[in-house]
Amino acid sequence: MNRTLTRTALAAALALPLAACSSTGGKSTSTITVLAAASLTDVFKQAGAAYEKEHPGTEVKFSFAGSQELAAQVRQGAPADALVTADTKTMDDLKAQTGTPAVIAKNRLTIATAPHNPRHVQGLTDLSQSGLKVVLAAPEVPAGRYSKKILDQQHLSVKPVSQEPSVRAVLSKVSLGEADAGIVYVTDATAAKGKVDTVTIPDAQNAVASYPAATLKNSKNTKAAEDFVKWLSSAEARKLLASAGFQKP
Template sequence: MSPFFTARRATAAIVTAALLVPLTACGGSDDAKKETSGSAAPKADLTVLAASSLTDVFKKAGAVYENEHPGTKVNFSFAGSQELAAQVREGAPADAVVTADTKTMDGIKPDVGSPTVIAKNRLVIVVGEGNPKKIDNLKDLTDSKLKVVLAASQVPVGRYSEQVLDAQKLHVKPVSQEPNVRAVLSKVELGEADAGLVYKTDAATAPKKVDAVDIPDAQNAVASYPAAPLKMSQHAAAATAFVNWLSTPKAQQILQQAGFQKP
């Protein structure tokens, strides 16, 4: 073979090798993306701070996530959203946070990644089983003979409650103001209150102990649940993968079966 053709073949080999390098790099990038959103998510023990109203559904969702991602453990810490925000600001060791309103999430913006709304919810009037006080609407809650319990105004469900009552120009004097929605529900379950305002999904967790009186959409408030990884997380990729998973069809099915609305 002539020197001319030998030189041409060597040049072609060099060019081909050079072209393959960026293609290989691109493939690595795709693999990295899969790690943060697919079944190849990095293994880790995650701590997720979540709003109280997500207690039951997230326990179920966490079990499904762990089954789909062997080697990963999801630990939840449930509390009122305002308490979760305080924990984040204080640097509590955690990996992700899910609040029951966008206002609380906005308040910790410097500490979180990009939030994504994963679900929505609405309020109902929760009453004792069988509705013994015959409460039919928001106006009934103004009856001074009733023991009504609400969440504190610092809590998302408390703010939503104030919003719907103020919009109807109704004044309700609660016998107590609770730190989270589950505490409101508990008061009614135990018969310590005749009625309260909670999320629809919370009332649904105690069907044998309480009833729910629907509030018309025109008088109601829509609660949005944003989720975000924490910048201080020691497992950033795994935290992001879990937050991304909450928007997948499987996770959305679990949320909607529990009564949450589409984001």
């Protein structure tokens, strides 16, 4: 798993564009590259468009992956300007490479099932049933750690048919019918409405995921990166995050 993640991180790092300033048609354009957790894919595409509209001349490019893959890219010096992870642990482990982080949103977990829940999953306990194909995020992934935490708290032993490199990969397995159920973020399930059904995990059994954002010290466009990270805590950004199902920080 570690070798696979490293190769993925290296490939992604080589593909990332350099943050730079260029001139197009006489106008100066500033480009910032943001490494962001996979669970932010849909909402950050909207946020990027909103930010560019508010800040003419600034282009925001995203690279989405599991937080552990993003961390590997940062450690290897990937050309990027800002980082947003799905947990504080990953960000804290990178404090030598980042500015001061700020939590921009929170999330919770839910159980995703095939449409109409054909296996009649009712809660976490059912995930330990023999014959049920369950898929989870890998332990290195924040969603995987959160999932393990809540299953351990309920003293449940779940043997997944696969452990995926991101929460979006878990969702994909369920939506494609390759698994009967999986644990994903509420926001991922919301984005896949119609492709999966959900089973609510009570707050008392759930875990809260925090999303910190920070600039990267090796940024080639520090001011633009700082402005974007600051904007992620603005009223407009929080409105977009809330509409996608994220909770306030």
